[in-house]
Amino acid sequence: xxxxxxxxxxxxxxxxxxxxxxxxxxxxxxxxxxxxxxxxxxxxxxxxxxxxxxxxxxxxxxxxxxxxxxxxxxxxxxxxxxxxxxxxxxxxxxxxxxxxxxxxxxxxxxxxxxxxxxxxxxxxxxxxxxxxxxxxxxxxxxxxxxxxxxxxxxxxxxxxxxxxxxxxxxxxxxxxxxxxxxxxxxxxxxxxxxxxxxxxxxxxxxxxxxxxxxxxxxxxxxx
Amino acid sequence: xxxxxxxxxxxxxxxxxxxxxxxxxxxxxxxxxxxxxxxxxxxxxxxxxxxxxxxxxxxxxxxxxxxxxxxxxxxxxxxxxxxxxxxxxxxxxxxxxxxxxxxxxxxxxxxxxxxxxxxxxxxxxxxxxxxxxxxxxxxxxxxxxxxxxxxxxxxxxxxxxxxxxxxxxxxxxxxxxxxxxxxxxxxxxxxxxxxxxxxxxxxxxxxxxxxxxxxxxxxxxxx
Numbered sequence: 227x228x229x230x231x232x233x234x235x236x237x238x239x240x241x242x243x244x245x246x247x248x249x250x251x252x253x254x255x256x257x258x259x260x261x262x263x264x265x266x267x268x269x270x271x272x273x274x275x276x277x278x279x280x281x282x283x284x285x286x287x288x289x290x291x292x293x294x295x296x297x298x299x300x301x302x303x304x305x306x307x308x309x310x311x312x313x314x315x316x317x318x319x320x321x322x323x324x325x326x327x328x329x330x331x332x333x334x335x336x337x338x339x340x341x342x343x344x345x346x347x348x349x350x351x352x353x354x355x356x357x358x359x360x361x362x363x364x365x366x367x368x369x370x371x372x373x374x375x376x377x378x379x380x381x382x383x384x385x386x387x388x389x390x391x392x393x394x395x396x397x398x399x400x401x402x403x404x405x406x407x408x409x410x411x412x413x414x415x416x417x418x419x420x421x422x423x424x425x426x427x428x429x430x431x432x433x434x435x436x437x438x439x440x441x442x443x444x445x446x447x448x449x
Numbered sequence: 450x451x452x453x454x455x456x457x458x459x460x461x462x463x464x465x466x467x468x469x470x471x472x473x474x475x476x477x478x479x480x481x482x483x484x485x486x487x488x489x490x491x492x493x494x495x496x497x498x499x500x501x502x503x504x505x506x507x508x509x510x511x512x513x514x515x516x517x518x519x520x521x522x523x524x525x526x527x528x529x530x531x532x533x534x535x536x537x538x539x540x541x542x543x544x545x546x547x548x549x550x551x552x553x554x555x556x557x558x559x560x561x562x563x564x565x566x567x568x569x570x571x572x573x574x575x576x577x578x579x580x581x582x583x584x585x586x587x588x589x590x591x592x593x594x595x596x597x598x599x600x601x602x603x604x605x606x607x608x609x610x611x612x613x614x615x616x617x618x619x620x621x622x623x624x625x626x627x628x629x630x631x632x633x634x635x636x637x638x639x640x641x642x643x644x645x646x647x648x649x650x651x652x653x654x655x656x657x658x659x660x661x662x663x664x665x666x667x668x669x670x671x672x
Contacts, residue, residue, distance in 0.1 A: 266592025318572040349541040368591040369489025
């Protein structure tokens, strides 16, 4: 009872609910990741390519957050995975209670991975844990190599940074070296991958990181 | 007294302060605009090009909001206009009280235009009036032509939509026609301009819109 009171004081309501989600994932040996980026940095396309590449190897489901429209769920659903669209109706980020509610739509026993695509916003979602094991920040090359410094929370709270739309870099002022340096200034040692969902460049490293993490979590499934 | 109480009920604290800012701008015949977009959609570059193009014709000052860094103020300041960086320290949007505070740094009598560059975020800034006369939403082509539908608040609360980074469109799936259609679905009749700050394409139409609005407001300067 005492420890619960301490938790009440230290953790926000959202963080408490995130821990409940995390416990649910752990109990089922499910690896959960939370994708955060600006609008249009390539979250949906990356999920589509990842689902295709790992079909038959990992059993995945996807929760997609958007202010409006069911476009993303339709796109991802066409790739043969269970998906639910969370329409926030104007809210700028997903919350742990919404995730808990929508997880009820899935048969968790039959899953290895739950991917959460957050609302396109490089600021607010960084403050809300959803119960994920890994947070992924995507920064696309057209956004500029200074973005890690200008939106440090996205880098600092993440476990890996993906520099997306690598194929567009030659047409912009984006310096991959400078972007990597800026990421390192915010969070030294965090893995940084450069990739292009369009050309497939860099995808093998991402898929290896993804599958290794999922396998490690699945191996701890409680039976 | 009665009318003040009604206002208290109807308007948020921020909206009340925005009206105070608006009154200050009106008194000085200053035209104020508020630029809203995702991170890296080209707000700073557009301001640099606009300031250069209209130097000697309009007296401008700029307020720049960012979570961290003074990079943008340094960039814009190099173009010879008064500029102040507002570091929000994590806050996801600018507010009217902060604008009021930083306006004190400028000699308003010597200005025709105040440009506010909001924090890079296509969601939260749309809910906070700053006292601006015009709100400008920028959507860059790499973000995708579906963004007007997915972030309708940015379009709906704005007075003009700029489809930026026109030069990158050929390297993406972006359809300018589809983007225009989607903007029209959210707010029929709103002006939409396509432009590229890099190549200069579309800039004359933007500058004409900008200068006409500024001149109209300046002509109402109270003496």
